[in-house]
Amino acid sequence: MEYFPAPLERLVEQFARLPGIGGKSAQRLAFFVLGLPEEEAQAFAGAIIDAKRGVTCCPVCQNFTAGGLCPICASPKRDGTTICVVADPRDVAAVERSREYSGHYHVLHGVISPMNHVGPDDLAIKPLLERVSKGDVEEVIMATNPDTEGEATAMYIARLLKPFDVRVTRLAYGIPVGGHLEFADDATLMRALEGRREM
């Protein structure tokens, strides 16, 4: 015998598909949604549809946007001679939060990962090369994550950018601000020493 009515079971299943949501959590979320007033449940469903329909990729930088150019590419205040290459739209948000960067971005939508069957052709690398080939770009900052796949992707793209007259840089490695030396891993500490600067 089924324990929950079919429409409720289906909602539990939908929640259980989400990353990091187990069976018990999915049940809790489905029951919560069922307990919402009709119009709030409608708003939730509407938000899914709207996001799916209303969010596109910026034709220039490939970042998510609500149609047309993204606000950063469209802004005359941003410096178009620098491109910061990131793996994910969330990384754009992270760099923006630092308030340190005023250039443009390029979102790859992933990293090269043979284990997950993601090759260079699955990423937005070609549009990046096209942007650089136009000649206005002076510097490309590789800001993929400092893990194996992020490193490999950065190296791969750096090599493709060699033929162009453009400076290719990588985010600095080192101990995180507020971190403790004793908890820093060997590789990070090594890179922090390597990258030491005059005071």
Add this chain to the structure above:
Amino acid sequence: MEYFPAPLERLVEQFARLPGIGGKSAQRLAFFVLGLPEEEAQAFAGAIIDAKRGVTCCPVCQNFTAGGLCPICASPKRDGTTICVVADPRDVAAVERSREYSGHYHVLHGVISPMNHVGPDDLAIKPLLERVSKGDVEEVIMATNPDTEGEATAMYIARLLKPFDVRVTRLAYGIPVGGHLEFADDATLMRALEGRREM
């Protein structure tokens, strides 16, 4: 400047309202949904609407059902002389999993909790009294959780059932099957001793 386009921000907000989902998780879930194929995102939104519209409360036991009587109340195989009173539809599922119970249920949809402004009138207590007053019921098993609020609710309902010619019982307390004596708390161990049985 906004970091994400508005429709995406709204979806993140919707996920962040769910219980146990923080800001970072909400972002991860929203991005996952955005990455789904159009028809799967539609299915997710549809499941919310369908659950909200298609799931009602059984007019007899108040458990969730897909319209009309619930399968348990409608089944001729179930014993209508016993009612197991639980706080939540999930508790019905838990008792059903034990395969030990073949009676009917009654779902209160909550417990009495003055801290959360839930009084007896907010629960499905009146329909329970109506069911018992019809005279077919021989036993009411109070199966609310063994915590303060569950206890108080069970005691309250037991008192209301006094005038009727019906046996009111409570789930047994004791050490959980597979548990270790050394990890059992004092109250549980005390109850386990109190409730000891002949071998």
